Amino acid sequence: MVRTPSTMLPLGTPAPDFALPNVDGRIVTLADAAGPAGTIVMFICNHCPFVKHVADQLAALGRECLPRGIGVVAISSNDVSSHPADSPEQMVHEAEERGYVFPYLYDETQQVAHAYHAACTPDFFLFDGDRKLVYRGQLDASRPGNDIPVTGADLRAAIDALLAGRPVAAEQKASLGCNIKWKPGNEPPYFST
Numbered sequence: 644m645v646r647t648p649s650t651m652l653p654l655g656t657p658a659p660d661f662a663l664p665n666v667d668g669r670i671v672t673l674a675d676a677a678g679p680a681g682t683i684v685m686f687i688c689n690h691c692p693f694v695k696h697v698a699d700q701l702a703a704l705g706r707e708c709l710p711r712g713i714g715v716v717a718i719s720s721n722d723v724s725s726h727p728a729d730s731p732e733q734m735v736h737e738a739e740e741r742g743y744v745f746p747y748l749y750d751e752t753q754q755v756a757h758a759y760h761a762a763c764t765p766d767f768f769l770f771d772g773d774r775k776l777v778y779r780g781q782l783d784a785s786r787p788g789n790d791i792p793v794t795g796a797d798l799r800a801a802i803d804a805l806l807a808g809r810p811v812a813a814e815q816k817a818s819l820g821c822n823i824k825w826k827p828g829n830e831p832p833y834f835s836t
Contacts (some may be wrong), residue, residue: 720750777796
C-alpha cells in the first residue's frame, strides 16, 4: 500500500468545472453539485483501503452537509483496466451499499483529476460559495491501523468556519491515501511516486 499525500493546491484556486457521468447515468456538472454556501469535491474510489476506512464517515458527511447548503460530490478517476473494482458498474454498488446521497462520478479521461491536481484517494477540496478553494487536505488524522477514530474533524472544522463566516485555518494537513491509478502515460506532472 503506497502512501501518497495530496498536492495541496493553492488556497483561493477557482474550482475547475466538470461534466461527468453519475452512477445513475445522468451527467453532473460542477454547477449541479455546488451548494450555495460551498462545495466539497472529493476524489475517492471503491477498492482503496484508505477510502474504505472513512467511507461511512463520507456518507454521514454528505447527509449532514447538503441540508446546510454545502454541496458534495465524489469523483473516481482510477484506471479501471488495471483496477476493475473501481469500474462504473461497481461504483453503483458502492454508492448504494454506503448510502451516498451525493453524486459519485466517473472521470474516465482523468482530466478532472488533473485539473484539481488530485493525487490520492481520498483527496478533499472545500470551496466557498464563490467556488474559491478554502480547504484542501485530510478528512482527519485517522488512517487504517493507527487506532485514531474516524471523525472528519479537520474537514468539519473547515466547513463550520466557512458556514460561520470565519476564515478557515490556513494550516492544513495533506490527505494521505493510495495514489490515483493513472492510465499509462497519463501521469500528471505534479504527481510523483
